Amino acid sequence: MDLLVLQTDFGRSDGAVSAMYGVANQVSQTLNIYDLTHGIPQFNIWEASYRLLQTVNYWPKETVFVSVVDPGVGSSRRSIVAKTSTGHYIVSPDNGTLTHLYLHLGIEELRIIDENVNRLPGSSESYTFHGRDVYAYTGARLAAGIINYSEVGPSVDVESLVKLKVDKPELTDTEISGTIDVSDIRYGNLWTNVPRLDFQNLIGYGQDVEVEITHNEQVYYQATLTFDHFFAEVKPGAALIYVNSLDNIALAINQGNFLKAYGLGTGINWKISFKKVN
Known part of the structure; x- marks a missing residue:
């Protein structure tokens, strides 16, 4: 579908979001790139999770979402791409960001991003901007059809997904x-x-x-x-x-x-x- 939708806690006061746009456009200048929001409160994984639930199901199937609220950037937390039961793709750190989609839409498959293949060339020594170097790059490649979902990286058990605590009514x-x-x-x-x-x-x-x-x-x-x-x-x-x-x-x-x-x-x-x- 060539649809790429970005969500971050970066705000608009510097060049971080623009850099993500630039990487995506380097991958393919035919992509249609949109913003979900860049106003997630800093480090608020819960709100990032909820805003995806608020939005994802209203986009066409095969739309690729990149969500970057990543206080653990550079650590051992996994970088993943999930395929929802509704046919959407979510590129994100595995830190709880997919909790509400898992509970309400369902996650059909989960893959770890293979950074040997899906990482911006020349960025291997950059440890604190995976939103640009890994997530925007991988999301753009997937949305543009340069890679298919199986080429993101190895499949892992959906139940291994990190989930936030959620209370039921x-x-x-x-x-x-x-x-x-x-x-x-x-x-x-x-x-x-x-x-x-x-x-x-x-x-x-x-x-x-x-x-x-x-x-x-x-x-x-x-x-x-x-x-x-x-x-x-x-x-x-x-x-x-x-x-x-x-x-x-x-x-x-x-x-x-x-x-x-x-x-x-x-x-x-x-x-x-x-x-x-x-």
Whole structure:
């Protein structure tokens, strides 16, 4: 498909992303190169994993993604290319970046990058920019059809993949709880891991819900909110519960920023519970 999509925590303030573009264009000037994001918080593997889940399945099959959030660059961590069950390819360090794809889309095959073949010529003494020298180079070669997937390197057991700890939602007769996985960055909406269908087994649209948010067992937020279809069902500045674009339950303030308003955060240690109000 000649589609290459890049994700990093590099930002845009220097030439790192441009260097990756340059390497890919040296491999093939017919590639179509796009950005997923370069705004992943530094070293935040969890968020890199989630943003891939948010995006990958909306691209055509055989699209190649390069994801570089790599605090262990140069160490013994593996460099891999995964083939998802949906037919996409992900080039990444094996550090947990593929956790959410493994859980929600499925990983069909996993290969270690053979750097004797798939590494930018002349870069063997560069130990801290594998995003350019190994991942962009390998991803571009795969996307351009210069190598096929079997030529990436040796196949390894999918179950050997490094995975981050992920908690599953818990459901009782009166309550459902989960984690606040990430935020909708521009707007500060809180995206949870609670699926809509599980939530709606307990709570319907228009109903009041008791919400509690904790971090390391300390309560940061408690309120009663309604479960609404869209933001404008409440007044500007009012909070609501809604279904996000991944069909999970989320919290927002209409024309506001929930994350900043209450000094909250995201990640597996941020817990949320929803209790039906009788």
